[in-house]
Amino acid sequence: MVIGIMGALHEELAGMLEAMPDERRQQVAGRTFWCGRWQGQEVVAVLSRVGKVAAATTATALIERFGVNQIVFTGVAGGIGQEVRVGDVVVANGFVQHDMDASPLFARHEVPLYGRTVFETDVALSSQLAHAARDVLADVGRHVQAQSVQAFALQRAQCHQGLVTTGDRFVSSSAECRALQQALPQALAVEMEGAAVAQVCFDYGVPFAALRTISDRADDDAHTDFGRFVTEVASHYSVAVLSQWLRQLT
Ligand code: ADE
Numbered sequence: 718m719v720i721g722i723m724g725a726l727h728e729e730l731a732g733m734l735e736a737m738p739d740e741r742r743q744q745v746a747g748r749t750f751w752c753g754r755w756q757g758q759e760v761v762a763v764l765s766r767v768g769k770v771a772a773a774t775t776a777t778a779l780i781e782r783f784g785v786n787q788i789v790f791t792g793v794a795g796g797i798g799q800e801v802r803v804g805d806v807v808v809a810n811g812f813v814q815h816d817m818d819a820s821p822l823f824a825r826h827e828v829p830l831y832g833r834t835v836f837e838t839d840v841a842l843s844s845q846l847a848h849a850a851r852d853v854l855a856d857v858g859r860h861v862q863a864q865s866v867q868a869f870a871l872q873r874a875q876c877h878q879g880l881v882t883t884g885d886r887f888v889s890s891s892a893e894c895r896a897l898q899q900a901l902p903q904a905l906a907v908e909m910e911g912a913a914v915a916q917v918c919f920d921y922g923v924p925f926a927a928l929r930t931i932s933d934r935a936d937d938d939a940h941t942d943f944g945r946f947v948t949e950v951a952s953h954y955s956v957a958v959l960s961q962w963l964r965q966l967t
Contacts, residue, residue, distance in 0.1 A: 718758070718759065718786050718787075719759045719760070719761060719783065719784055719785045719786055720758055720759065720760045720761070720785060720786070720787055720788075720789065720963075721760075721761050721763070721776075721779040721780070721783065721785030721787065721788040721789070722760055722761070722762045722763070722788075722789050722790075722791070722959065723762075723763055723764075723765040723772070723775060723776065723779070723788060723789070723790045723791070723910075723914065724762065724763070724764055724765065724790075724791050724792065724955065725764070725765050725767070725790070725791070725792025725793065725908075725910060726764075726792060726793065726947055726951065726952060726955075727764065728947055728948055728951075728952035729791055729792070729951070729952045729955040729956065730751075730762060730763075730764055731952075732952055732953070732955065732956035733751075733755065733762050733955075733956060733959065734751055734762065736755055736756075736956070736960065737751065737753040737754065737755045737760070737762070738753075739753050739754060740752060740753030740762075741753065745778045745782050746774055746775075746778050748763055748764065748766070748774075748775055748778065749763070749764070750762070750763045750778070750779070750782075750783060751763070752783070755959075755960070755963055756960055756963035756964045756966075756967065757963070757964075757966075757967045758963045758966060758967070760963075761779060761783045761785055763775055763778075763779065765790065765792070765910050765914070767909055767910070768885050768909050768910065769814070769883065769884075769885055769909070769910060769912065769913035770913070771910075772909075772910035772911075772913045772914050773913040773914065773916070773917050775914075776788060776913070776914045776917040776918065777917055780917070780918075780921050780923055785923065786923065786924075787839070787842060787923060787924040787925070787926075788914065788918055788923060788924075788925050788926075789842070789846065789925075789926050789927070789928070789959065789962075790910065790911060790914055790925070790926070790927040790928070791927070791928045791929075791955040791958070791959060792908060792910070792927075792928075792929055792930075792951075792955075793908070793929060793930050793931070793932035793946075793947060793951045794807060794881065794906035794907060794908035794929035794930070794931060794932070795888050795894070795906060795907045795908070795931070795932070795933050795934060795935030795939055796905070796906055796931040796933070796934050796935065797882075797888075797894055797897055797898055797904055797905065797906060797907050797934075797935050798877065798879065798904065798905035798906065800875075800877070801877055801905050801906060801931055802870075802873070802874075802875075802931060802934075803869060803870075803931050803932065803933060803934065803946070804869045804870065804871045804873075804874040804930075804931065804950060805874050805875050805876070805877060805930075805931045806850045806854065806874070806875075806876045806877070806928060806929070806930050806931070806954065806958070807876075807877045807878070807879065807881060807905050807906045807928075807929045807931065808843050808846050808847040808850060808876065808877070808878045808926070808927070808928055808929075809838050809843065809878075809879070809880070809881040809906075809911060809915075809926070809927040809928075809929070810837065810838055810840075810843060810878050810879055810880065811835040811836060811837040811838060811880050811881070811915075812835065812836050812838070812880070812881050812882070812883055812911045812912035812915040812927075813826050813834050813835050813836075813880060813881075813882050813883070813901060813904070813912060814826065814828065814882070814883050814884060814912045814913075815882040815883065815884040815897055815900065815901060815904075815907065816884035816885060816886065825900075826900075826901075828916065831916075831919075835880065836912060836915035836916050836918075836919050837915075838915065838925050838926050838927060839924035839925055839926055841924075842924050842925070842926035843878065843926045843927075845926075845962055845965065845966075846926050846928050846958065846962055847876055847878055848962075848965075849958045849959075849961040849962035849965065850876040850928060850954075850958045851876045852961055853954060853957045853958050853961060854871075854874045854875065854876055857871045857872070857874055859957075860953045860954065860957040861949065861950055861953050861954070862949065865949040865950055868949075869946065869949075869950055871950065877905050879903065879904075879905040880901070880903045880904045880905060881904065881905060881906045881907070881908065881911050881912075881927065881929060882897065882901050882904040882906070882907050882908075882912070883907070883908055883909060883910060883911045883912035883913065884907070884909065885909060886909070887909070887939070888907050888935040888939065889933075889935065889936070889937070889939035889940055890936065890937055890939075891936040891937050893935070894907075894934070894935040894936050897935070906929050906931060907935050908929055911927050911929070914927070915927075928955070928958060928959075930950065930951040930954045930955070932946045932947060932950075932951060933946075
């Protein structure tokens with residue numbers, strides 16, 4: 718069993734690589750893939766890059782060139798569900814592309830020739846990730862410095878499971894966020910890669926799961942504190958959740 722781990726952030730990948738001392742690198746399609754063992758599992762870790770096309774290329778290379786049997790994605794997202802706050806975690810149960818619109822030929826958001834709008838994630842894998850995320854959030858002070866727990870009010874952080882929406886835009890205005898909420902009322906979070914990876918995994922029949930830490934509310938303040946949040950919180954969550962999940966597989 719080879720597990721593909723796609724990280725959206727340099728900081729996350731750095732944390733993982735520190736824990737993979739025997740890793741060896743390989744370059745494919747201009748990307749660096751790190752192959753090694755982590756928590757007793759064979760893994761290939763790679764930066765997804767940003768946006769749907771880049772992420773689809775990365776996922777395809779993981780499957781075609783590295784023969785991964787499953788893919789887990791970790792990164793940050795904007796929270797658009799009413800109850801989804803900065804510092805929460807969303808484990809996706811499916812993805813929809815909010816910028817896919819071939820109407821009137823096909824229904825809005827439907828991916829032409831697939832006959833579907835939503836690409837679901839693997840149920841068992843997602844439930845394992847959600848368990849690991851809940852364990853980490855229940856003891857958040859072990860993974861994140863006290864100062865950051867205070868600053869981002871992480872004591873109340875929760876793990877949600879639900880629909881995540883993807884598009885090639887960083888959503889950073891309250892008006893755009895409202896439009897998204899109206900178009901996709903079930904969506905909990907917005908990001909820029911997940912639906913593309915979900916579609917590639919669907920094509921190849923590879924189980925897929927994704928974990929997103931909420932870094933902003935996709936509104937006029939979306940960029941404030943983004944860098945600080947990624948460094949102080951999201952990167953630590955990812956490493957903690959993934960290592961906890963991998964440990965439970967052994
Ligand atoms: N990733 C993190 N925050 C995001 C946002 N507001 N829009 C799109 N992708 C994101």
